[in-house]
Amino acid sequence: MSNNKLFTTPIDANVPVVNELVFEQINSQITDQLNTGVLVLDADFNIVLWNRFLQVHTDKITDNIIGKSIFTAFPELPQRWLSRKLSSVLQLNTPSFCSWQQRHHLFELPHTRPITTDSEFMAQNCTFLPIESDTRDRHICILIEDVTDACHYQMQLQKTLAEIAQISRIDGLTQIYNRRHWQDSLEQEYAKARRHDKKLSLIMLDLDHFKLLNDNYGHQGGDMVLIEVSALISALLRVEDTFGRYGGEEFAIILPETDSAGAMELAHRICRVIATTPLTYNSQVINVTVSLGVAQLSCNESNYEELITQADSALYQAKSQGRNQVCSAPELVS
């Protein structure tokens, strides 16, 4: 009933606009000029019709296609999954879809942008349509759209966005996290520790006499020291720790699920490793040391900034006691 509405205009008019033969010729020419693949299957998934688009792009001979099972003609198709999908079209009499975003392609067709894209096959959006005819035979029409361009640009965009997101988190010189990302991480870890009543510790550390280093070896020497020290410390951390550059020569480490004893142990190890690892710059040996302050989250802090303040004052204490050492924030008694 409602199907006939598709052809309402030419059929219902008392005087046909064009005769049936011309009408058929128009239809078949449109099908062949379409920049979309058209494939029609019978209820047993044998191919009954294909258009020029597929003929040119598959480089297959019509005789090897028509009357053959779609899975024989296109052995690359995932048979089990696609059979189930095709059955749903016939049984439920509903269209079905397959997007490049979930499956890059179904049919292995070469595309027309060979250089710029990363897949050798055409990205496709496929639509499966139930076709009813006057006879009781049921058919499925598969439309195959070339979306290689859209796919390519989308991938480029995603890659660029990921790069930008990464760049916005990283300190350009040392390649560790920058202050903003580090602080965001601390805010999250603070909330997590409070919510789940977990331990959380912080290490703030500062290179000793950094200004002197810059004066003696120039800023490039200073930069090298920042890079090397960052790398030395990174190698001592667990994956769950967050290491960031807090300021010029000041660094900070977030230690989730770690008490002050664990944090002190790590701080001492960092202090020792930096002091005993000579760095070389322009064939000169540079010895550097760091001072560290450690603080553990207690019930006293009401926000993450207070934890930074605690670690910072412990760091100040380490500095004033002669540098190259670790101090822990005093446990406040509530």
Add this chain to the structure above:
Amino acid sequence: MNEFHLTEDQQDCLQELINIAMGQASDQLARYLDTFVYLKVPSIESVEASELMITLSQRKNTIAVVSQGFFGYEGIRGESLLIYQEEDSGRIADLLGYEPDELSQDEQLIDISSILTTTFLNVFAQQIDNQLSYNAPKLLPNVQEILSEHLQQMPFTWNLALKVNINYQVTDYSFNCNMIILIPETAITNIKYVLDRVLEEF
């Protein structure tokens, strides 16, 4: 009460059409899924745009929304949203008869959504002598932030939304989701016209 509100008769008529459509659709689905499907009587309500926004933004554990546009004769068109909660999506591959490694979780959600939407709306369209075409279903990314944004960026303004709660229970496991059908203002006028015609034919 404004021009987009359905009269009581129109509301009853629509409810009846949807009940019939849902019944037939679930019968087809049960046969396709080749398993016993127990379907509760669908709860249907029409909600106002502002109300819907509040309801949707209050749901905390929504993990996925699949949207699919539809359009037919007589200006009937709209968009269906299928909304899944965290606990709904565990065994969709089983339900669809796929091997779990044949397709991603995203594709499973898209496939089941498309089947639910088109099966239901096709039968509904038959009831009102119409025929619908569909856009490819789309999984909305980053559901939490995106849903209200998506609703605001719809290509049409809509005042009335039909909310159809579908609850499928299959012998071995349960499957739940909500289907929300958004209908633009212009299409509501057309639906009212169609409903009046159906009422006259009774």
